Amino acid sequence: MDLEFGTYRLKRAERLLLGPQGPVELSARSFEILSMLLERPDDVISKTELFDSVWPGVVVEENTLQVHISALRKLLPAEMIVTVHGRGYKYAGPKPLAVTAEAVAPSRASIGVLPFDNMSGDPEQDYFSDGMTEGIITQLGKFREFLVIARNSSFQFRGKANDVAEVAKKLGVQYVVEGSVRKIGNRVRVTVQLIDASSTAHIWGEHYDRELDDIFAIQDEITQMIAARLARQTRIAIASRARARPTDNMSAYEFYLRALQLAAVYDAAHEAEPFLRQAVKLDPRFAAAHAMLGVVETLKFFWVFYNPDYLRPALEMAETALQLDPDEAYGHLASGFAHLYLRQFRQAEISLDRAIALNPNDPFILSIRALFLNYTDRPDEALVEITEAQRRDPYAVGWYDDFRGIILTTAGRYSEAIACYAKMADVPRWSLVRLVVCHFELGEIKQAQDALANVKAHYPGLRLDEIVDAEVDYYRDAAVCTRYRAILQRVDSEG
Incomplete structure (x- = not known):
């Protein structure tokens, strides 16, 4: 063992x-x-x-x-x-x-797609090469046959002279995809190669010359070729599923890609909103942009001091996305995410399970489902889920340290939760409350009082029970927050 x-x-x-x-x-x-x-x-x-x-x-x-x-x-x-x-x-x-x-070695082919190099000589065209990379990651991630490392971790290697074997070891993958995009005028050349990391042998390589308006067809071809090399038995499924184009409006797609860059950063995700709104304005039928906008509305809910007014628009955006495309995974994610914070747990579970079924490799979907499991009295299952998410996106540090700290606090593993928060440059408001709980439960009263002082600094004029209601009261079991309120009152009285 x-x-x-x-x-x-x-x-x-x-x-x-x-x-x-x-x-x-x-x-x-x-x-x-x-x-x-x-x-x-x-x-x-x-x-x-x-x-x-x-x-x-x-x-x-x-x-x-x-x-x-x-x-x-x-x-x-x-x-x-x-x-x-x-x-x-x-x-x-x-x-x-x-x-x-046996649980260690993935039974599926594991793949890391490195950011394609922008060979156009124009930094403003980075979005174009990023979009190519994003498309391949997204499409490959739809298939259960593959374990695909998420964009956030793959993009840690952008613009560097990378040793393939070293990159594969850091990402924990068997195969690496790398390529380049050269855009000149209205034409584009995409070069791509698939490498077996264990031997650094080139399994397959190809280049494509296309008119710019054919960019999504290029993504489809590359995705199908890579997938077919790794799992020939999925060829029919890939051919039928990889052709869904997010939008034919390239300007809308540019705004969407810029939004994805922001959404990958833990404390900046809500800043993606204006780019997404511009994307759906340019193409009102852009389902993926509507879906991501629904996710961002819910992110705003807790980054902007828990205003429940943000949750109704999130559900509306999710509904719009799913009307346009019932199989849009992030549409189901947006719905489940909002329902979770509305304490509508059954609806949240249905939506999040559907999101997982549509894209089992997406680390953000796995992370939000981990939170759902945490708030519905299943912290041990939540830890398994957040570990799965981190396996797919090992460099998204902020998300995992905070989410894992929340779950470990619920599980009563207070020292481990404190260790998670210690890795963060800034502990978010909602987790400062949990730090008070962790230190108190470990008998570290002085540290608990210091953490409580930080909590109060974020909420001048609010009572402690109001702070807990705003930051923590999303558990199905009301006894959890009752205990947290009592702990904060006890720490305050001893100060």
Whole structure:
């Protein structure tokens, strides 16, 4: 059995540690030390025990052990291994879980599509090459045969001289797609190649010369060719499903792509609204733009101080998108997202399940469904879902740290939740409330009071119960928020 702890997995049979960005290089002795600490997470393991187990029958200096512990702290979050003075060392990270080794390796072909290079010599044309990349990611992500890394993580490698093998290791994929777009006048040349990361062998490559108004046909051809190479049995399905064009209005498409760039940034997603409104103005039948606008309206709901007025327009946008295209995954996402915060849990579940069925690889859909599971008394399932999302988009750090912190708080795993929030440059208002709860439950009253002071600074003039109602009261079980209110009152009274 392997051991999973947080975003890491110790593969004991292979003597390999996998982290959120791929394999972590450990020495043989460091691996054995980590394995021993994980196997006994509730114990303080003495230095003598470690020496006897890791260096049996060998006399070594004490600082040798310290060197290996120091190396582990540099490779892992430092707080995972604590020194218990006079006694030894103890593992203090997320609870290790035994998992089957088979669960690690994806049964589907895993693909990372790198941002296509803009070879046009005009930075303003980046949207065009980005659109090509976005189209391929979106289309490939519709098929359950593939695990496709999301745009946000793939675009971390934009504009860099990338080593394919290194990129594949960081993204945790078997195949890499890369290409370029050269746009001159009303013509475009697209070059694309598919690479097997294990051997860096070029499996397939092609270039396309087209008139600009044929850009969506180019995307269709590339998508079909790549998919067919990886899973020939899906060729018929790809041919029938990959031809849906989001819009024939290229200006509307440009605004939509600019909106997607903003939507990928955790605290800037709501800024995509004006671009999306321009897109639907130019093409009122642009279903994907209506759907994304519905998602953004709900994002505004909690970024702009929880104004429920934003949720009705979100549902209207979702309804418009689904009238135009009943299979628009983000239309169902927008509907489910809004229903969640309206506490209409059954409708939210139906919509989110449909969104997952239409696009099981989309990390944002998985993330929002994780929140839904969290608010409907299933935090353990929510953690599985958010881990699946992070597997597909490992670089969308803000989303995962915050969402995971919310879920871990619900699950009562307070130290782990605090560790998630510690990774964030700025903890959002709604999670500051949860930080108060976490510190209080751990008996860290001073830290809880400091977190509560930050909460109050965001809400001058509001009572504590009003703050909890605004930030946290989206649980199906009313007892959760009743407890949170009591904790904030208790911390305030002790201040």
